Amino acid sequence: MQKFIPSVLVAAISMSLTACIKSEKQDEKVEINKNPYPSTYQVLPQQTTIIRNATVLTGTGERIDNADVLMINGKISQVGKNIAAQSAAVIDANGKWVTPGIIDVHSHLGVYPSPSAESHSDGNEATQPNTSEVWAEHSVWPQDPGFNRAREGGITTLQILPGSANLFGGRGVTLRNVPSQTMQGMKFPDAPYGLKMACGENPKRVYGTKKVSPATRMGNMAGYRMAWAEATEYKRAWDKYEADYAAGKNPEAPARDIELDTLKGVLDGEIKIHNHCYKAEEMAMMIDLSKEFGYHAGTFHHAIEAYKIADKLAENGNCAAMWPDWWGFKMEAYDMIQENVAVVSSKANSCAIVHSDSATTIQRLNQEAGKVMYRANENGFDIKPKDAITWITANAAKSLGIDDKTGTLESGKNADVVIWNSNPFSVYAQAEQVFVDGAKVYDRFDENYQAVSDFSLGQQ
Amino acid sequence: MKLFKSSLLMVALTSAASVYADSVAITNATVHTMTEQGVLKNATVVFDDGVISAINPDTVEADTSIDAQGKILTPGFIGAMNQLGLVEVSAVSSTRDSGEKKADITFDASVAFNPKSTVIPYTRKGGITANITVPRGGDGMFKGQAFLADLSGDFDSIRETNVAVIVDLGAKRKGSRAMEIQKLRYKLQDAQEKLDTAKDSNKDEKQPKRDEQVIRTLLAGEKPLIAYVDRATDILALLAIKQDFALDLVIAGAGDAVSVANEIADAGVPVIMGAINNLPSFDALHRSLTSASKLFDAGVNVAYSVSGDTHNLYMLRFDAGISVANGVKKEDALKAVTVNIADAFNIDAGRVAVGKKADLVLWSGDPFELSTHVEKMWVDGVEKTTKSRQDALRERYTAETNMPRAYVK
Numbered sequence: 001m002q003k004f005i006p007s008v009l010v011a012a013i014s015m016s017l018t019a020c021i022k023s024e025k026q027d028e029k030v031e032i033n034k035n036p037y038p039s040t041y042q043v044l045p046q047q048t049t050i051i052r053n054a055t056v057l058t059g060t061g062e063r064i065d066n067a068d069v070l071m072i073n074g075k076i077s078q079v080g081k082n083i084a085a086q087s088a089a090v091i092d093a094n095g096k097w098v099t100p101g102i103i104d105v106h107s108h109l110g111v112y113p114s115p116s117a118e119s120h121s122d123g124n125e126a127t128q129p130n131t132s133e134v135w136a137e138h139s140v141w142p143q144d145p146g147f148n149r150a151r152e153g154g155i156t157t158l159q160i161l162p163g164s165a166n167l168f169g170g171r172g173v174t175l176r177n178v179p180s181q182t183m184q185g186m187k188f189p190d191a192p193y194g195l196k197m198a199c200g201e202n203p204k205r206v207y208g209t210k211k212v213s214p215a216t217r218m219g220n221m222a223g224y225r226m227a228w229a230e231a232t233e234y235k236r237a238w239d240k241y242e243a244d245y246a247a248g249k250n251p252e253a254p255a256r257d258i259e260l261d262t263l264k265g266v267l268d269g270e271i272k273i274h275n276h277c278y279k280a281e282e283m284a285m286m287i288d289l290s291k292e293f294g295y296h297a298g299t300f301h302h303a304i305e306a307y308k309i310a311d312k313l314a315e316n317g318n319c320a321a322m323w324p325d326w327w328g329f330k331m332e333a334y335d336m337i338q339e340n341v342a343v344v345s346s347k348a349n350s351c352a353i354v355h356s357d358s359a360t361t362i363q364r365l366n367q368e369a370g371k372v373m374y375r376a377n378e379n380g381f382d383i384k385p386k387d388a389i390t391w392i393t394a395n396a397a398k399s400l401g402i403d404d405k406t407g408t409l410e411s412g413k414n415a416d417v418v419i420w421n422s423n424p425f426s427v428y429a430q431a432e433q434v435f436v437d438g439a440k441v442y443d444r445f446d447e448n449y450q451a452v453s454d455f456s457l458g459q460q
Numbered sequence: 461m462k463l464f465k466s467s468l469l470m471v472a473l474t475s476a477a478s479v480y481a482d483s484v485a486i487t488n489a490t491v492h493t494m495t496e497q498g499v500l501k502n503a504t505v506v507f508d509d510g511v512i513s514a515i516n517p518d519t520v521e522a523d524t525s526i527d528a529q530g531k532i533l534t535p536g537f538i539g540a541m542n543q544l545g546l547v548e549v550s551a552v553s554s555t556r557d558s559g560e561k562k563a564d565i566t567f568d569a570s571v572a573f574n575p576k577s578t579v580i581p582y583t584r585k586g587g588i589t590a591n592i593t594v595p596r597g598g599d600g601m602f603k604g605q606a607f608l609a610d611l612s613g614d615f616d617s618i619r620e621t622n623v624a625v626i627v628d629l630g631a632k633r634k635g636s637r638a639m640e641i642q643k644l645r646y647k648l649q650d651a652q653e654k655l656d657t658a659k660d661s662n663k664d665e666k667q668p669k670r671d672e673q674v675i676r677t678l679l680a681g682e683k684p685l686i687a688y689v690d691r692a693t694d695i696l697a698l699l700a701i702k703q704d705f706a707l708d709l710v711i712a713g714a715g716d717a718v719s720v721a722n723e724i725a726d727a728g729v730p731v732i733m734g735a736i737n738n739l740p741s742f743d744a745l746h747r748s749l750t751s752a753s754k755l756f757d758a759g760v761n762v763a764y765s766v767s768g769d770t771h772n773l774y775m776l777r778f779d780a781g782i783s784v785a786n787g788v789k790k791e792d793a794l795k796a797v798t799v800n801i802a803d804a805f806n807i808d809a810g811r812v813a814v815g816k817k818a819d820l821v822l823w824s825g826d827p828f829e830l831s832t833h834v835e836k837m838w839v840d841g842v843e844k845t846t847k848s849r850q851d852a853l854r855e856r857y858t859a860e861t862n863m864p865r866a867y868v869k
Contacts, residue, residue, distance in 0.1 A: 456745070
């Protein structure tokens, strides 16, 4: 009897093992919804339109005089001379200039809106050095009157970023500059997310003064490396889950981590890095950091010292987003030169961008680019308007990963178009009409196309 | 001969405070005089030892003659309401001398002015030859005394100290704006009563305290009170105080001045504003890019200041240009950065006229255009370069070299 028992037990165990392999079903696969707040953007009423006889800067490095731009079904149909277009609405733009819609890669509209108010200060979750879990889109107040002011300056697309107190500030979001009651109504369909990172003085100051790491630049680097190491493990766990599941096993999904989801998104190549980083030596280290952990370092914002490493940026395919002339507000902004954008732009395979980071200068990004062009030309460069326009159109689109959709006046692209009353690089230039996806969203001479924020409405 | 030259050089170096300036004639210029003379075409301006000695003289006698080839000559532009010379790097506390917790109405920061600040040659790129530097003061509403400095970069840059009293009113982070307006009124009232009593009793009064002395200069109309304020009701409250105490009042900031433009014009009060500030605050719901033109139209003397960081002061001319694009007449915009700012602070500057300091700028084109640069500029009759540290950095990093760039100088 006693002898018998073990063999029964063995039989029972072997039976249950067989049953397990043969008949246990896989659990439902754990999928992470990567787009839980999808765009609900709708193109505004639009019609087939031809803009005639303008000086056209295409954003592809070309200038065409006395040219026409034809917009059909919200797309650029043709750009050139004497385009035939029956039944199109005609805009006579003789003496005027036409460019692609202006794109600002660095804005805090909606998250630091006007009027400035404690209860609307939603741009920086400055509570710990890594807040990759926050998404700027969850802070956007679409009624910020600044969106309207920016549209009047020809801004058709803009990236809203979290602030720079943290090593990882969270996700940025790319918006169409159209009025809407909801953030989703502005969200640029299918634009990739960005991850805001910040080098240098800000994180070390914000946390250092709290006696929390990072307190130094080496602390900054340590913080990045530890986060990417953790993200690498997280990605490995998910990749293993995916592979095991695909192999027919029934693995347990890793615990979901909203913070690491974002970093994993970068490692997977789905989320672009937008790195507040002023100084040459720090940008170089951020490039090495990206190589250490296998992602691309993306765009350096406020890259005051980009001119010192312009070759390196071009070789590594980094965009640099710069101001023409902001400086002196902190040590890392001390070595500004007014030709920074032009020096970066002079290298083959470069990606030079003019950005605003300002609710005021976003209204005149064209003039910000103009300042660089003229100062550079006074100092030995030969930059034409057809080149300078790319700093606020095509290159900006490339930085945001939407260059297949906007940023140039090429057939098939979204009809994001600005008609200027004169050379847009004049201090007197005004955007007269602005189109997003072929729909007129602003007209300087027609109140029907001048949006007013709910906030401003009815104020005495 | 060689010896002679070097000894002359010695003299020049040792007496840098009073550099001998050659006489210079600028011929064939389009001169915006900012006086009743208006714009003079093909004009000649002569200056000697730092002072304009002749305009369109019958015969030109000067050590140096410069053909302007029809280009525009203006008075040097004047910056205001910033911390030029008091702050080198904003976030570096050891380079900031513009404020002090306990600084009060007597605070004069001019002793701290650094003429060797890198911000000064950079600012000259904007055609700015003089600046009203305004301290940030301390916790109280009076921020201290403004001073006038030129942008020569010389150790004797300060031209005039204590040119205005600065008071900051309007929206408060804590408490009520009403308290500050009330305190200002009481301070003036108390000082006035003390004066009246002293007069009535015919007795020698005790030497008034330093802050009382400053208040008395305001009551005597000897210097302006520059009040930072935006909301229309605050502006009206200040106009009433001006009326009651016969103050020389200037409104700065002035976000919602458009709402009470006529009242400001009737009171003869100048306004110093950022020409491109158009985003709303609760104190300035109505400001827009057309605010400046509406104020000019109402008859207000408008002057411009660049808002934000002092390092951006050079942009003053661009802001003026943007105001022109939004309805301001070009000549009015020019006034806003020359005579109107000078007159708001009662300083002798901002005009091209015989007897005035030779603070002049010759422009490559329209002074407001982005494409224009300063061709030549003179501060107190001495030609000044617009080259700055930024140019040296650019040249270093665009030079051809096989050596580390640290060797490129």
